[in-house]
Structure formats: structure tokens, C-alpha cells
Amino acid sequence: MRSFRTWSGYHTTIPARWATPGSEAEIAALLREADRAGRRVKVIGSGHSWSDIALPDDVCVDLRRMRRVLAIDAAARTIRVQAGIRLEEITDALDRVGMALPILGSIAKQTIAGAIATGTHGSSLRHGNLASLVVAMRLVTPRGEIVELGPEHPWLPAARVSLGALGIVTEVTLSTTPAFRLEESLETRPIERVARELRTIAQSAEYVKIWWLPTQGDALIFRYARTPLRAVARPLARFVDEKIVNQTLFELALRAAGRYPSLTRHVNSIVMGAYFRAGTRVDRSDRCFNLAMPPIHRETELALELDDAGALLSEVAGAIHEDGLVVNFPCEVRFVAGDDAWMSPAYGRDTCQIGFYQAESPHLAKYFARVEEIGARYDARPHWGKEFSTPGERVRAAYPMAPAFLALRRELDPRGTVQNRFLLRVLGPIDRAEAMAAE
Ligand SMILES: Cc1cc2nc3c(=O)[nH]c(=O)nc-3n(C[C@H](O)[C@H](O)[C@H](O)COP(=O)(O)OP(=O)(O)OC[C@H]3O[C@@H](n4cnc5c(N)ncnc54)[C@H](O)[C@@H]3O)c2cc1C
Structure with a gap:
């Protein structure tokens, strides 16, 4: 069978x-x-x-x-x-x-x-x-x-x-x-400012996304602009990121933090040190969009009106703090132009899609439930391919x-x-x- x-x-x-x-x-x-x-x-x-x-x-x-x-x-x-x-x-x-x-x-x-x-x-x-x-x-x-x-x-x-x-x-x-080729540039900015300046940030390049580790104060803004510069392919770096860092070291660290949530802050600091650094690179567009496969984790995601997203992000940050939730994976803020597909999460409005991610941990269910509860007040739509329990x-x-x-x-x-x-x-x-x- x-x-x-x-x-x-x-x-x-x-x-x-x-x-x-x-x-x-x-x-x-x-x-x-x-x-x-x-x-x-x-x-x-x-x-x-x-x-x-x-x-x-x-x-x-x-x-x-x-x-x-x-x-x-x-x-x-x-x-x-x-x-x-x-x-x-x-x-x-x-x-x-x-x-x-x-x-x-x-x-x-x-x-x-x-x-x-x-x-x-x-x-x-x-x-x-x-x-x-x-x-x-x-x-x-x-x-x-x-x-x-x-x-x-x-x-x-x-x-x-x-x-x-x-x-x-x-x-x-x-x-x-x-x-086309893209030039990637990274910038760190405090999450409170990111929440306030979301629309401006979203419009600051053709492709923009934001990562934020909820235990940390700074978010990382990724911008990608078209460039005539030559691509520098990094197959070895991609292999190391995927097989050694993400699927071995990071995965083991997340498992340990899942069992002992007090370790999460240390794991997050290592992730910040490894990934949340300013820098630039040039590559084929698809290689810039695609990342090394991440370690196993779970995701929920809200799609909401772009101008509401900063307030929602601040509320989630507040809830994480108040409830003492330990979050072990970055939260990802992305933008999608409005469209006309009837059941598209971006139907009829320029949309901010915020993904809340977590590797297995005793805090996962409460974290996702809080996110959905807050999302309901913002008329948020779920991502069909991610977890949700909204009726x-x-x-x-x-x-x-x-x-x-x-x-x-x-x-x-x-x-x-x-x-x-x-x-x-x-x-x-x-x-x-x-x-x-x-x-
Ligand atoms: C590591 C990882 C990274 C991801 N990154 C992103 C991301 O960057 N952005 C994002 O939005 N999502 C992302 N996702 C979610 C993923 O893109 C979606 O869940 C997607 O639907 C999965 O595609 P699949 O081929 O695996 O389809 P499945 O999950 O197998 O199926 C999804 C749906 O498609 C239907 N379907 C499949 N084939 C057909 C067909 N021929 N005709 C009709 N219906 C069909 C199925 O019935 C089902 O309803 C990611 C997922 C993972 C695991």
C-alpha cells in the first residue's frame, strides 16, 4: 500500500x-x-x-x-x-x-x-x-x-x-x-519601523520581501533589482546551505530547541548571525527567488490589505511578547499585486502575505491560533496551502x-x-x- x-x-x-x-x-x-x-x-x-x-x-x-x-x-x-x-x-x-x-x-x-x-x-x-x-x-x-x-x-x-x-x-x-538577472541587496531595520513603513518598503524595488525573527528587534529587508551585471552562480554555497546548514545543523538545533524551548533564543541568535547580514549578490532571477530547501517546519499565512499589514504585524509582536511565546523560525512578509482570480488570496486588492513559521515546539499551536485570531480582525484570508483552522x-x-x-x-x-x-x-x-x- x-x-x-x-x-x-x-x-x-x-x-x-x-x-x-x-x-x-x-x-x-x-x-x-x-x-x-x-x-x-x-x-x-x-x-x-x-x-x-x-x-x-x-x-x-x-x-x-x-x-x-x-x-x-x-x-x-x-x-x-x-x-x-x-x-x-x-x-x-x-x-x-x-x-x-x-x-x-x-x-x-x-x-x-x-x-x-x-x-x-x-x-x-x-x-x-x-x-x-x-x-x-x-x-x-x-x-x-x-x-x-x-x-x-x-x-x-x-x-x-x-x-x-x-x-x-x-x-x-x-x-x-x-x-533577466537580479541584484540582491539586504538591509536590517528595527521591526517597529518596518511595520510603520511597510508600503514604502514594498514599493522600494521591483521585488521586496522581509524576514523577521520574532525574538529579535531587527528585521531583514531583501530587495532585488534587475541588473546588467554578470551572474555569479554559487552551486557549492547552495549545496552547503541546503544539505549541511539547513537540513543538518539548523534541523538538529531546531529539534533541540523544540524539546527545550529555552534554547530557542540561542538558536535564533545563530540564525541572525548567519543570515541577517547586509550584503549583495547577482544571479539568474529564479536563483534569486528560490532559496536552499529549509529544515522541516510548519507554516500558517495571512493575506491582507497592504495598508493593514503593519498594524497586524505590531499586534502579533505584542501577542508574542504578552503570551511569552517562543518562536523558533523567521516570519516572512511578502507582497502580491491584486488580481481577478475568484479564490486568490490577492483577489481585488494589493496584498501583503505574512507567513508565520515554526518548527515543532510546545508553543506552535498557541502561536498559530493567536495569529489566526488576530488575522480575523483584519479580514485576512488564509493561504490555501498552509495550515489554518478558521471555520x-x-x-x-x-x-x-x-x-x-x-x-x-x-x-x-x-x-x-x-x-x-x-x-x-x-x-x-x-x-x-x-x-x-x-x-
Ligand atoms: C519548503 C516550501 C516552500 C514553499 N514556498 C512557498 C512560497 O514561496 N510561496 C507560496 O505561496 N507557497 C509556498 N509553499 C507552498 C506551496 O507552494 C503550495 O502549497 C503548493 O500548492 C504546493 O504545490 P504541490 O505541487 O506540492 O501541490 P499539492 O500540495 O500536492 O496540492 C495542492 C492543491 O493543488 C491541487 N492540484 C494539484 N494538481 C492539480 C491538477 N492537475 N489539477 C487540479 N488541481 C490540482 C491539489 O488537488 C491540491 O488541492 C511552499 C511549500 C514548501 C513545502
């Missing part, structure tokens, strides 16, 4: 059946059969979500055999790929022809379909999340119909960030840009287009064929029978 395990190891399940279709026609047949037989089908990406959004209850569909680049159109500046391809495979294919994605998150191990389904984002007020790059896609509906969603198709804004609730995406076409009605209330999305889901999936426990909890039951079963 094969098990599905999320990257953090927090969620594991053994699906009743594991399917690895190699074509859209196979997916359509599988869904038609499941829909007739009343089975539940969940398509997975690479399992990099912290939430249980990708957890299959019954049949698991794994698109590892559907990960090809189908076409690169240099004139239109687009790339068409199969849905199971990893982001890093897309960036490498684009780089070979002098092209790039204009934005990326901090890793590129995710599948394109998984990344867009949760609103995965990088950090820039001039660019939206990855889903905002989608100009077309192909979708197999839960009843097995194949639909081409072109740029003008009315379902495209729903399908860009779909939570996997509308069917199985088989192909995605993304807009791209000519390849479904409250989550849906933060999305103006949720009623339209739910209506489309009911039309496409009347029998709940692609429903799982996460979707039931967050989007609610599809019909009365499901509502009664959930009670």
Missing part, C-alpha cells in the same frame, strides 16, 4: 487506489468511472502544501507521467506545459531559450498545477501570484468532460486558483518574460466571489467526485446528503 505524505510529514494517508494516468483521455475515463461509481478522486501535486488540501480520501491521481513542456512561443512569450511538471523544470526549459517566469516563490519543487491551485506567490507589488500568469488551461471536469479554458473563457478566473475543486487540470499556458463560513466571507465559485463547483461536481475533507470543511457540502453526512 502506497502512502501520501506531505512535505512537512504532518499529514499522511493511504489512498484506496493510486492512479498515474499518462494522458488526458485516461484522466477523463477515470473521472467518468469514479463519478458513476460514487468514488472520491483527489489529484495531488508534489505534496508541498502544509494544509490537508491535497489529501486523498479514496482514489489518488498522481500526474508524474504528465510533466512535459508542450510548446514555447517566443513571439507570444508563452510556455504551454503539462500540469504535472515541476516549476524548476519550467524555469530550466525557459532559461535554455533566454526566457523566464517574471515571478516565483521561494522554492520550485512544486508542480505547476499544485502551485496555482493554492495561489502560490513570490514577493512583488508589480507582479501577481503564479496563477496570475495563466493565460489558458485545459481542465477535465469531475464528470469527465474536457474543457479548453482560453483567455476569454468565463471559467478561467475560477480555475486559476481552484483549490483542486473544479476537476483535474491537464495543461497550463503561462505568460513569460525575457530572461469555512468565515473563510468564504473573506472572498467576494466565493458564491460564484461555489455555484460553478456545484454545476461541475454535483456528486462531489473531487471533494475531500479539506474542501468539505472549507467550501462546505455540495448537496443536502453531504451536509447531513457531515453533521
